[in-house]
Amino acid sequence: MGKIHSLKKSVEFQRVYRRRRSLGNKYLVMYLAENKTADLRLGISVSKKVGNSVVRHRLARLIRESFRLNMDAFRTGYDIIFVARPSAKGQGYTEIESAMLNLCRMHGILSLEESK
Template identity: 55%
Template sequence: MKYAESLKKNYEFRVVYRRGKSFANKYLVVYKLKNNKSDNRLGISVSKKVGNSVVRSRTTRLIRESYRLNEEYIEKQGWDFVIVARSNANGASYQDISSALIHLLKQHRVYGKQEDL
């Protein structure tokens, strides 16, 4: 599966914030909105509340990598996702971020990995 395109423009983020549905947990907030395209698009937002530029960059990389590795399990196509890091994401491990993202994708009903028993 092709890696998701990025949301880059401010107005693209605003549309997803305004019209999209959101779920949140301790580390992340995920907004989802139908985009009527064949591929998913991903936007990541990490504010200065999370930490300095080094921490924000690390958090962004962790979120992007977690999404990339789980992208094949996202069953539905044609969505815009905006992932917002909360201040608790400062110092969180990759495993914390990954499990938080999977949890929220399951709440949005787009994650379809079969759990091994």
């Protein structure tokens, strides 16, 4: 397992959003774009509609930890943005991880070993 590379600049987020390759489920929306590198980069967005700063930060931590523990199962070369939906408020780690992996399967970026 390596370090999680993050999308930090607004320009980086906008480039992924412009690709409009997105899928969603009950708790998360996932945007995906190829980045033409060997890195897998993560961006997380949790709006004020979801809750106060404590709730938003907790959701961001849950998403980041789910990603970190499963990042070896992902194909590299992508920029990924997860947007938390208001229904994710109050959910636990297992629900968030399940929602995240479901979206990754739908996008087809899980390696063959994990998706079996």
